[in-house]
Amino acid sequence: xxxxxxxxxxxxxxxxxxxxxxxxxxxxxxxxxxxxxxxxxxxxxxxxxxxxxxxxxxxxxxxxxxxxxxxxxxxxxxxxxxxxxxxxxxxxxxxxxxxxxxxxxxxxxxxxxxxxxxxxxxxxxxxxxxxxxxxxxxxxxxxxxxxxxxxxxxxxxxxxxxxxxxxxxxxxxxxxxxxxxxxxxxxxxxxxxxxxxxxxxxxxxxxxxxxxxxxxxxxxxxxxxxxxxxxxxxxxxxxxxxxxxxxxxxxxxxxxxxxxxxxxxxxxxxxxxxxxxxxxxxxxxxxxxxxxxxxxxxxxxxxxxxxxxxxxxxxxxxxxxxxxxxxxxxxxxxxxxxxxxxxxxxxxxxxxxxxxxxxxxxxxxxxxxxxxxxxxxxxxxxxxxxxxxxxxxxxxxxxxxxxxxxxxxxxxxxxxxxxxxxxxxxxxxxxx
Amino acid sequence: xxxxxxxxxxxxxxxxxxxxxxxxxxxxxxxxxxxxxxxxxxxxxxxxxxxxxxxxxxxxxxxxxxxxxxxxxxxxxxxxxxxxxxxxxxxxxxxxxxxxxxxxxxxxxxxxxxxxxxxxxxxxxxxxxxxxxxxxxxxxxxxxxxxxxxxxxxxxxxxxxxxxxxxxxxxxxxxxxxxxxxxxxxxxxxxxxxxxxxxxxxxxxxxxxxxxxxxxxxxxxxxxxxxxxxxxxxxxxxxxxxxxxxxxxxxxxxxxxxxxxxxxxxxxxxxxxxxxxxxxxxxxxxxxxxxxxxxxxxxxxxxxxxxxxxxxxxxx
Numbered sequence: 001x002x003x004x005x006x007x008x009x010x011x012x013x014x015x016x017x018x019x020x021x022x023x024x025x026x027x028x029x030x031x032x033x034x035x036x037x038x039x040x041x042x043x044x045x046x047x048x049x050x051x052x053x054x055x056x057x058x059x060x061x062x063x064x065x066x067x068x069x070x071x072x073x074x075x076x077x078x079x080x081x082x083x084x085x086x087x088x089x090x091x092x093x094x095x096x097x098x099x100x101x102x103x104x105x106x107x108x109x110x111x112x113x114x115x116x117x118x119x120x121x122x123x124x125x126x127x128x129x130x131x132x133x134x135x136x137x138x139x140x141x142x143x144x145x146x147x148x149x150x151x152x153x154x155x156x157x158x159x160x161x162x163x164x165x166x167x168x169x170x171x172x173x174x175x176x177x178x179x180x181x182x183x184x185x186x187x188x189x190x191x192x193x194x195x196x197x198x199x200x201x202x203x204x205x206x207x208x209x210x211x212x213x214x215x216x217x218x219x220x221x222x223x224x225x226x227x228x229x230x231x232x233x234x235x236x237x238x239x240x241x242x243x244x245x246x247x248x249x250x251x252x253x254x255x256x257x258x259x260x261x262x263x264x265x266x267x268x269x270x271x272x273x274x275x276x277x278x279x280x281x282x283x284x285x286x287x288x289x290x291x292x293x294x295x296x297x298x299x300x301x302x303x304x305x306x307x308x309x310x311x312x313x314x315x316x317x318x319x320x321x322x323x324x325x326x327x328x329x330x331x332x333x334x335x336x337x338x339x340x341x342x343x344x345x346x347x348x349x350x351x352x353x354x355x356x357x358x359x360x361x362x363x364x365x366x367x368x369x370x371x372x373x374x375x376x377x378x379x380x381x382x383x384x385x386x387x388x389x390x391x392x393x394x395x396x397x398x399x400x401x402x403x404x405x406x407x408x409x410x411x412x413x414x415x416x417x418x419x420x421x422x423x424x425x426x427x428x429x430x431x432x
Numbered sequence: 433x434x435x436x437x438x439x440x441x442x443x444x445x446x447x448x449x450x451x452x453x454x455x456x457x458x459x460x461x462x463x464x465x466x467x468x469x470x471x472x473x474x475x476x477x478x479x480x481x482x483x484x485x486x487x488x489x490x491x492x493x494x495x496x497x498x499x500x501x502x503x504x505x506x507x508x509x510x511x512x513x514x515x516x517x518x519x520x521x522x523x524x525x526x527x528x529x530x531x532x533x534x535x536x537x538x539x540x541x542x543x544x545x546x547x548x549x550x551x552x553x554x555x556x557x558x559x560x561x562x563x564x565x566x567x568x569x570x571x572x573x574x575x576x577x578x579x580x581x582x583x584x585x586x587x588x589x590x591x592x593x594x595x596x597x598x599x600x601x602x603x604x605x606x607x608x609x610x611x612x613x614x615x616x617x618x619x620x621x622x623x624x625x626x627x628x629x630x631x632x633x634x635x636x637x638x639x640x641x642x643x644x645x646x647x648x649x650x651x652x653x654x655x656x657x658x659x660x661x662x663x664x665x666x667x668x669x670x671x672x673x674x675x676x677x678x679x680x681x682x683x684x685x686x687x688x689x690x691x692x693x694x695x696x697x698x699x700x701x702x703x704x705x706x707x708x709x710x711x712x713x714x715x716x717x718x719x720x721x722x723x724x725x726x727x728x729x730x731x732x733x734x735x736x737x738x739x740x741x742x743x744x745x746x747x748x
Binding site for chain 2: 067071073075125126128129131132133135136137139140141142143144147148151263267270274304306307309310311313314317318321365368369372373
């Protein structure tokens with residue numbers, strides 16, 4: 001998203017073979033990774049998780065067209081995801097019934113168009129405002145659609161939703177999509193395509209105007225662009241790709257129900273995008289992969305994983321609003337100057353106290369949970385393979401000691417990290 | 433019919449005043465700091481649950497004071513150690529911070545009190561019918577809720593317009609730097625207003641808890657309606673929030689009590705769309721069924737006709 005890239009690409013009138021390779025190498029690498037991953041992780045759970053990751057990557061990237069690129073905070077992005085899913089399901093059912101030769105791989109496109117149509121309708125209303133008002137309107141519209149889904153039963157199927165069967169469609173090259181691996185490759189292909197298209201979109205004049213409207217809508221207006229129109233177009237693009245993600249989800253789960261519209265769904269995509277880092281194109285990808293992974297893994301470990309998830313989000317907002325991608329990019333100059341090892345060594349010193357502090361916090365949260373909601377199951381619990389009774393003072397003292405002691409030690413390591421950064425002597429090299 | 437109108441008006445005004453109890457704090461905080469506190473409804477929920485807990489320990493009347501005070505302190509701490517630090521990152525992270533806070537508060541409430549509704553009862557002192565309109569008994573507790581909301585509304589009005597503190601707050605809304613130059617501690621004013629706003633939401637929670645259901649999803653149910661109120665009224669406008677609260681309170685209670693559908697109204701025309709189609713669904717759905725979505729329809733309509741909200745002037 002830096003201006004330097006545009007200038008360079010404008011200067012290079014005819015790209016040399018070298019620039020061509022460096023421009024396309026990341027895409028080839030991603031495609032290769034998508035192709036090889038299912039060969040490395042063969043289990044059914046891994047395949048399902050990777051399919052879900054692919055869907056949430058598209059969804060999070062589409063969300064970032066609003067949040068990161070245009071600076072619009074939406075609390076109702078799941079609306080377009082859900083409508084995409086419903087359109088896809090109804091399309092699949094209709095095609096399967098009357099035998100129209102439409103293969104499964106085009107279904108996400110139908111979902112995308114469904115998302116687009118409603119993004120045009122709702123975007124026309126909501127993009128008249130920006131900032132906080134836009135955020136609140138998106139929330140209101142999400143509630144409106146979510147509640148309407150329970151009223152318009154013939155289309156939304158009420159509480160139980162609408163089911164479908166993906167294998168009943170016209171088969172292309174003998175692919176029935178009965179197996180998860182086939183669905184995975186379909187999702188991977190669409191994911192790659194959408195990633196590429198959305199990346200290219202950030203490089204178009206409209207994509208650049210989105211950044212201008214985000215940074216200063218008034219100035220964008222002075223240059224002769226209508227910020228409202230730019231916001232509207234960005235909203236439509238975002239709605240389309242959210243619909244594609246919804247269509248893929250409909251193929252994956254073979255059902256569309258009102259949970260697709262839920263506030264949780266809208267909240268999760270916001271969390272994923274922000275934790276990943278909304279300021280960089282690859283941020284939401286990191287966020288989507290991480291959040292999908294955490295959702296599955298953390299829910300196995302603890303029942304109150306959502307609390308940890310929310311706390312992680314708050315910590316990110318307070319201390320690293322640029323997200324994981326921002327934190328990574330912060331270290332890039334160090335890599336170039338070969339000073340990264342020094343800083344990483346300082347981090348390694350700070351890590352154990354930080355982990356001790358977190359363990360203490362997690363212990364006290366888990367003990368509170370055990371004593372309140374789980375009171376009926378008795379005070380005994382197990383934490384990291386240690387069993388104890390939560391109604392005694394000792395575990396609580398231990399938790400307090402871990403937390404306070406961990407924090408004090410952690411605080412002591414801060415100067416070490418600061419010294420490591422100072423020794424790297426980063427200066428902004430303008431004169432180069 | 434007259435009975436229905438009287439009862440619905442009473443209920444509507446009472447619900448609207450309850451909404452305003454929250455919307456007032458939300459609006460004051462918004463016009464002061466420019467951040468719409470997403471966790472405002474969570475403070476309401478926290479008030480209800482703390483009220484329930486304190487009621488269990490010492491009784492309802494102390495709870496009416498203790499729970500809002502506790503939530504007020506929590507709110508002040510959130511402003512001092514959370515929001516103030518996030519402020520330098522800009523408005524979007526501020527809004528996201530309160531969003532994360534709402535998420536965490538809901539999880540904490542679920543962690544401590546569980547997902548099922550808790551048994552928060554109307555105090556015995558107020559558990560009798562206040563008066564009877566035609567055949568309907570009007571519960572004294574609802575009258576009590578109305579009374580509390582109205583007295584807080586009047587107190588708020590007096591404090592804001594007639595006292596020195598109110599003057600400083602009003603000045604800090606528009607000219608925080610000038611107020612600071614005059615020697616007032618503006619960050620402290622911000623913190624107090626945030627705390628007081630949270631406490632007002634908690635009062636609403638304590639008095640609404642026994643009447644409505646005290647459950648961990650009550651913030652999620654009420655929050656969006658609260659935001660509709662402040663957007664429809666015009667962001668940052670206290671009088672707009674008041675009008676919109678009453679409007680939405682009345683619209684929702686009247687809609688719930690009217691059990692008519694398009695089929696009933698236009699039935700004499702002998703026209704009926706096919707059942708099972710979208711039009712058929714719309715034709716047979718009753719007004720009571722669509723009552724929950726009416727505030728959002730109102731929001732969309734207001735935005736089309738007057739994008740700044742009914743009383744709003746500024747674009748923020």
